[in-house]
Amino acid sequence: MSETIKEKFIINGFAGKKSLKGKLRVSGAKNAALKLLPASLLFEDKVLFSNVPEIEDIGRMADLLRGSGAIVKKKERGVYEIDPSKIKNGDLDYEISKRLRASVVLTGPMLSRFGKVTFPHPGGCVIGARPIDIFLEGFEKMGARTSAVKKGDKESFVIKARGGKLHGAEIFFKQQSVTATETFMMAGVLAKGKTILKNSAMEPEITHLAEFLIKGGAKISGAGTTTIEIEGGGMLKMGGQEFKVMPDRIETGSFLILAVLAGKDIEITDCNPVNIEALIELLKLSGAKIKIGETNIIVKENKNLKSVSVKTHEYPGFPTDLQSPMVVFLTQTKGESLVFETIFEGRLNYTESLVRMGANIEIWDPHRIMVKGPSNLKGKVLESPDLRAGLAFVIASIVAKGESVVHNVYNIDRGYEQIEERLKKIGVDIKRVKN
Numbered sequence: 071m072s073e074t075i076k077e078k079f080i081i082n083g084f085a086g087k088k089s090l091k092g093k094l095r096v097s098g099a100k101n102a103a104l105k106l107l108p109a110s111l112l113f114e115d116k117v118l119f120s121n122v123p124e125i126e127d128i129g130r131m132a133d134l135l136r137g138s139g140a141i142v143k144k145k146e147r148g149v150y151e152i153d154p155s156k157i158k159n160g161d162l163d164y165e166i167s168k169r170l171r172a173s174v175v176l177t178g179p180m181l182s183r184f185g186k187v188t189f190p191h192p193g194g195c196v197i198g199a200r201p202i203d204i205f206l207e208g209f210e211k212m213g214a215r216t217s218a219v220k221k222g223d224k225e226s227f228v229i230k231a232r233g234g235k236l237h238g239a240e241i242f243f244k245q246q247s248v249t250a251t252e253t254f255m256m257a258g259v260l261a262k263g264k265t266i267l268k269n270s271a272m273e274p275e276i277t278h279l280a281e282f283l284i285k286g287g288a289k290i291s292g293a294g295t296t297t298i299e300i301e302g303g304g305m306l307k308m309g310g311q312e313f314k315v316m317p318d319r320i321e322t323g324s325f326l327i328l329a330v331l332a333g334k335d336i337e338i339t340d341c342n343p344v345n346i347e348a349l350i351e352l353l354k355l356s357g358a359k360i361k362i363g364e365t366n367i368i369v370k371e372n373k374n375l376k377s378v379s380v381k382t383h384e385y386p387g388f389p390t391d392l393q394s395p396m397v398v399f400l401t402q403t404k405g406e407s408l409v410f411e412t413i414f415e416g417r418l419n420y421t422e423s424l425v426r427m428g429a430n431i432e433i434w435d436p437h438r439i440m441v442k443g444p445s446n447l448k449g450k451v452l453e454s455p456d457l458r459a460g461l462a463f464v465i466a467s468i469v470a471k472g473e474s475v476v477h478n479v480y481n482i483d484r485g486y487e488q489i490e491e492r493l494k495k496i497g498v499d500i501k502r503v504k505n
């Protein structure tokens with residue numbers, strides 16, 4: 071597994087010059103594919119996905135599904151066929167689940183299908199505690215009870231549906247949660263009776279997941295709004311239809327920020343700009359010139375950008391996953407920007423590395439920073455703490471003067487397919503080196 075081979079990127083920056091030219095293709099969405107693969111457990115026949123991003127997290131999810139007995143075949147690059155008919159139980163591999171927050175969504179289809187699931191707390195990472203209280207409370211309402219089991223130093227949860235079957239319920243999410251909304255949408259598919267989810271998240275990946283389930287025969291209404299209704303029924307059938315994973319909106323937004331910062335003439339292709347309106351609006355307010363197409367974005371040379379303040383918010387607000395690339399952008403704009411990270415309590419720690427590069431950033435509290443610009447960034451040795459800050463460090467290194475080293479490339483590979491290959495194609499001086 072590539073995590074054991076510590077790798078790093080060596081990047082030579084352009085010192086603020088606008089030199090990048092060419093096309094940047096966007097891959098399929100990590101946070102859509104990581105829910106579509108588990109959703110295949112609700113089907114009685116094979117399911118075929120295309121445009122699946124070739125990233126580490128998908129590899130881990132495939133391992134988890136295989137560990138539970140599903141047959142997962144990679145037909146070609148980005149095309150996966152899953153045969154869920156051989157799935158035997160709801161026990162999730164402890165080690166893999168620990169490393170993949172998205173593993174928590176498997177509890178929905180597993181409980182819905184088998185009435186029992188065993189899994190470890192999916193674990194937090196540098197961005198916050200990542201509790202799962204909303205999941206445990208929701209399953210109680212659907213007639214399941216949770217107990218904790220300890221094997222040595224490994225603690226897992228066992229969730230069992232009374233009578234072996236979940237029943238529908240009305241669940242009001244005390245906090246809008248993306249994976250909780252997806253998990254209970256899937257749990258409702260095979261539950262007895264109707265499930266109503268209130269204060270649901272509205273991210274495009276949720277609407278996309280509902281589209282897939284409905285294609286298989288599920289009765290779901292309201293996805294993309296805060297109230298989703300699911301009528302429980304029998305196993306779903308795909309009947310050989312293929313389902314294409316939507317473009318990754320966070321990758322699109324990260325590439326757009328890079329293009330505005332260092333682009334001379336860049337086209338971002340195979341994307342869905344309507345899903346990043348919050349970012350596009352702020353970039354335009356800062357003075358960036360951006361040409362938006364149906365499935366592409368064209369960026370020519372931009373200069374004299376003005377500071378804008380950013381508040382992260384559930385969709386359709388500004389996405390927390392674009393906060394770190396946006397802060398790199400703000401270090402290059404003229405003026406002061408207040409950045410308010412409302413979703414996670416640990417998602418601003420990476421800024422100390424940007425300060426080491428020369429950025430002028432004041433930390434006000436765990437949720438707020440003030441960015442003053444523009445600053446000339448200098449190349450440094452950096453450690454990517456998570457995949458989004460890792461990519462932000464790559465962007466900062468491209469803008470900086472001199473050489474940067476970005477360690478823990480596995481974190482970036484978790485969410486961005488062959489990132490250095492795509493960046494080289496537009497002129498970035500980047501190479502992957504084993505430690």
Ligand code: EPZ
Binds near residue numbers: 100203249413
């Ligand atoms: C999803 O995480 C994404 N991950 C995250 O992307 C993204 O940052 C996040 O949504 C917010 O948009 C995947 O889809 C795999 P939440 P999720 O539940 O669902 C609190 C990336 O880089 N909460 O919407 O885990 C939680 O602590 C990742 O691709 C509870 O309190 O996030 C947070 O403050 C990072 N109890 C808030 O809700 C719970 O039981 C929103 O989190 C669950 C969540």
